[in-house]
Amino acid sequence: MRRLLLASTFALAPVAVMAATLSVPVDHSIMVTLPAPAHNVFLGSPDVADVAMSDTRHVVVTGKKGGVTNLIVTDTRGHTIFDREVVVGINGGDHVALIAGGTLQSYACAPMCEQVGVGQAPVAQLPSAPQAMAAPAPAPSYSSAVSAAAHP
Helix, strand or coil, X not given: CHHHHHXXXXXXXXXXXXXXXXXXXXXXXXXXXXXXXXXXXXXXXCXXXXXXXXXXXXXEEEECCCEXXXXXXXXXXXXXXXXXXXXXXXXXXCEEEEEECCEEEEEEECCCEEEEEEEECCCCCCCCCCCCCCCCCCCCCHHHHHHHHHCC
């Protein structure tokens, strides 16, 4: 009887929704339905995403710029009811990015491609190259020495 009571207590208690990441395209919003009414909402980096409450059971997450942050929502007792990593990036389906030299050109393709932005291409951090070494001294030429010795 005690096990049944304990099992039903855990089954009815709000449980944190912990799944993989939450993907949000830049300049788009998604609505998240919470398992219980929210009391507090915490967002790791407001530069990457924005959060608004539609009502106590729905959170709207808007992607602001590419990056990763996290979103935590708690109930009135302070229990975590939602805890996810939020990944904001370009929606892969209808977008194309072209890197030409140091320029990044973005295109939206629906149904035809149109340029929507130009910026600097990201620079990859490469390990520093080893210091240039001095060229080795040229090897002595034995052919001239041999011919001089052969013909006195």
